[in-house]
Amino acid sequence: MADVQKKKNKAKKVEKKEKQSLWVRFRIFCHGVKSEFHKVHWTSKDNMIKYSIATIVFVVFCSLFFYAIDIIFALIQTLFN
DSSP states (O other), rough: HHHHHHHHHHHHHHHHHHHSOHHHHHHHHHHHHHHHTTOOOOOOOHHHHHHHHHHHHHHHHHHHHHHHHHHHHHHHHHHHH
């Protein structure tokens, strides 16, 4: 019985959404974005600098690692040709 009531309520909500104008839906969307934006946890400047440096170091390390592997495979390939 509760499932039937939920489906009816859902159908009514869909009908209401379809009847709303584009401007009203846009304002509802903007209100939702604003409320979610207030929930965002911003990191401090110090943490952002640390995370950025760690990311750059990781990218450089991975680049050098794969470059070294590429050179090794190229040398191996020249030995067998």
